[in-house]
Amino acid sequence: MTARALVIGAPRSGSGKTSVTIGLLRAFARRGVKVRGIKTGPDYIDPGFHEAATHLPGLNLDSWAMAPDLLRHLARQQADDAELILIESAMGLFDGIPGEKNRSGAASDLARLFGLPVLLVLDVSGQSQTAAATAYGFAHYDPQVKIAACILNRAGSERHRKLSGEAIEAIGLPVVGTILRDPTLILPERHLGLVQASEHPEMDAHIERLADAMEASLDLDAIYAAAKSFDIPPGSSEKILPPPGQRIALAEDAAFTFLYPHLKRSWREAGAEIVPFSPLADEAPPADCDICWLPGGYPELHAGKLASAESFKTGLKRFAYTKPVHGECGGYMVLGETLEDAEGITHAMTGLLSHRTSFAKRRMNLGYRQAELMADSPVGRQGTVIRGHEFHYASVVSAGTDAPFAAIADGGGRPIGQTGGRRGSVSGAFFHAIARA
Structure with missing residues (x-):
């Protein structure tokens, strides 16, 4: 089975990527799609939410810490026997550290390495048509990173959705849905990030609410169609830390x-x-x-x-x-x-x-x-x-x-x-x- 894959990115942390990703993972799983999650960067909390949403193990891929061959090896493992892979970006899509090409730690490195399109989550609270300028910048910033479509998050009304969405579609980017502002969809945080999935009270019920919101707000068929075949060359496990004991x-x-x-x-x-x-x-x-x-x-x-x-x-x-x-x-x-x-x-x-x-x-x-x-x-x-x-x-x-x-x-x-x-x-x-x- 060859999986399809898509990177879920945003301009910054706090845009709602994790809630969107978790909701989409469960929504696709409810449709019978064998879906798995990947988190970019060194975030070790979010893979637990991905696993809670899919009942399949999550994974971190970090382009700074992991050599490209190891990234390919681990990504192919995660895609084994899967139909859809959703790769959630850490921070902003292009946020990493200066240095060796495609070894910055940014999610955009993986989009280039694997040739994957990006689903851009835009928090449109406090703006409307200006969201199109942000989307335009993302679409043209790096020709090797393709923005496939946008999701509008935290819109305040139907009029807000219309103003933001029509402006983005006028520059040639599809909008695959709008999620209205809803405080009940926010995940709780503490000093190292989100409260872990294993500690969240009624975690499964919360994931179900996120999936309901994604199904009601987003075009799942268009999102699945935007994903690209995850047909990447074999990698190597040489750089993995060996087990410290038997x-x-x-x-x-x-x-x-x-x-x-x-x-x-x-x-x-x-x-x-x-x-x-x-x-x-x-x-x-x-x-x-x-x-x-x-x-x-x-x-x-x-x-x-x-x-x-x-x-x-x-x-x-x-x-x-x-x-x-x-x-x-x-x-x-x-x-x-x-x-x-x-x-x-x-x-x-x-x-x-x-x-x-x-x-x-x-x-x-x-x-x-x-x-x-x-x-x-x-x-x-x-x-x-x-x-x-x-x-x-x-x-x-x-x-x-x-x-x-x-x-x-x-x-x-x-x-x-x-x-x-x-x-x-x-x-x-x-x-x-x-x-x-």
């Missing part, structure tokens, strides 16, 4: 949620077994595993419960005597000595590393990172360069005395310094690994 104890609950879908899938395909456990339920990593991985998440929201999880902390220390333990971002915070929550209360963590973190002293850290590993670790061998990113509000308030985990540079290759810590078989950093450079 049996991987993976922390998985409301405090530990941020593991990229492509890593979990590729580890299983390589023959590794992933064994989930819940620190919030006071579970220790199973002793018969040979590696423990603490992914990112929201430990700052559950710091008191983690501090009192004695079986988890004791079991993790026992595990770390003889086997590797690695923590990313939130997992790194839990590996430290203490974590200060938003109210300024300090909670004792596992103490496997000597740093201390605080969510009360908040400062957003966001950006692509290149990490050169300073010793062998579950992420890779010493000297390996890994591409990934940081996204956190917590700060290290005491660096501790551990050896550094990696030397990092920003997305443009400018050195930032050393990051994270390692002691014995334990390692961690705020850095989220995506793929080998």
